[in-house]
Amino acid sequence: MSKAFTAFALCLTLFSTMPAFAASADERAQAAIDTRQGLLKVVVSYFGPIVGMAREQIPYDADVVKNNAEKVALLLPMIPDVFRNDTREFALETEALDDIWENMDDFTAKSKTATERALALAAATADGQEAAMKAFGALGAGCKGCHDNYRQQN
Amino acid sequence: MSKAFTAFALCLTLFSTMPAFAASADERAQAAIDTRQGLLKVVVSYFGPIVGMAREQIPYDADVVKNNAEKVALLLPMIPDVFRNDTREFALETEALDDIWENMDDFTAKSKTATERALALAAATADGQEAAMKAFGALGAGCKGCHDNYRQQN
Numbered sequence: 001m002s003k004a005f006t007a008f009a010l011c012l013t014l015f016s017t018m019p020a021f022a023a024s025a026d027e028r029a030q031a032a033i034d035t036r037q038g039l040l041k042v043v044v045s046y047f048g049p050i051v052g053m054a055r056e057q058i059p060y061d062a063d064v065v066k067n068n069a070e071k072v073a074l075l076l077p078m079i080p081d082v083f084r085n086d087t088r089e090f091a092l093e094t095e096a097l098d099d100i101w102e103n104m105d106d107f108t109a110k111s112k113t114a115t116e117r118a119l120a121l122a123a124a125t126a127d128g129q130e131a132a133m134k135a136f137g138a139l140g141a142g143c144k145g146c147h148d149n150y151r152q153q154n
Numbered sequence: 155m156s157k158a159f160t161a162f163a164l165c166l167t168l169f170s171t172m173p174a175f176a177a178s179a180d181e182r183a184q185a186a187i188d189t190r191q192g193l194l195k196v197v198v199s200y201f202g203p204i205v206g207m208a209r210e211q212i213p214y215d216a217d218v219v220k221n222n223a224e225k226v227a228l229l230l231p232m233i234p235d236v237f238r239n240d241t242r243e244f245a246l247e248t249e250a251l252d253d254i255w256e257n258m259d260d261f262t263a264k265s266k267t268a269t270e271r272a273l274a275l276a277a278a279t280a281d282g283q284e285a286a287m288k289a290f291g292a293l294g295a296g297c298k299g300c301h302d303n304y305r306q307q308n
Contacts, residue, residue: 031195032199034192034195035192035195035196035198035199037192037218037226038188038189038191038192038193038194038195039192039195039196040191040192041185041188041189041192041193042189042192042196042232042236044189045189045235046235047184057160062222071232071235078196078225081199081225082199120234
């Protein structure tokens with residue numbers, strides 16, 4: 001280890017000030033919340049143009065839909081990873097419901113279903129706009145299935 | 155479109171209140187900043203356990219290193235995507251330097267190099283701990299190469 005240590009010293013420096021390595025349990029829980037919200041923000045950023053197309057605010061572009069759906073399909077399986085840190089005991093602001101950690105198997109299954117639907121959307125772009133938008137609807141319903149159960153309703 | 159519309163009505167409802175669809179240019183720029191910071195937080199969350207192993211705070215686990223390096227390799231190519239929204243004109247708090255948008259080709263190339271190093275780290279786990287930690291050092295240097303040029307130094 002000591003021989004290799006200098007090799008990644010740079011790397012340690014890079015991350016030493018980041019919240020994942022924060023000292024207190026509260027800071028680590030806040031970092032976990034920020035991380036999971038961050039992941040969902042990236043998902044939303046890839047959804048954005050597709051929603052714009054669905055609303056007919058921007059022209060339909062099959063390549064963009066396919067690319068973005070593929071990116072979403074890479075991100076959704078990370079949801080159970082970033083929710084692994086159980087923050088139920090912390091008095092921190094979050095819309096994540098306790099049910100997530102009480103039903104982690106179902107929560108994970110729902111992210112898997114949504115992932116399959118994202119891949120189905122990418123595939124559906126080969127069959128034209130109507131097929132793609134129908135597949136997008138199914139993906140949206142998949143997202144909603146999880147939000148309804150595991151996210152605080154505003 | 156109108157026939158398919160009901161199918162994704164659910165989906166539109168889901169995202170209608172999210173910042174990516176915020177009304178003002180400032181709000182959209184802030185959403186872009188939040189999204190890119192979010193992506194990097196997810197990257198850090200996968201790096202975390204590997205840094206812990208490098209510091210000998212937790213035992214080396216080749217499976218975790220491989221899995222996390224593979225996740226990082228999926229995330230790093232998204233960096234140019236989430237930085238596409240040019241926020242130079244906005245008076246918002248960010249550590250992202252203007253050079254990003256002045257050198258987008260180099261910025262993109264650096265994310266590609268780091269991606270290759272993340273894949274090399276995943277592969278190196280087959281060759282034992284020392285090889286993996288050396289590959290992790292190279293990945294860290296790849297991250298630093300981008301931070302040094304494109305992120306405000308604290």
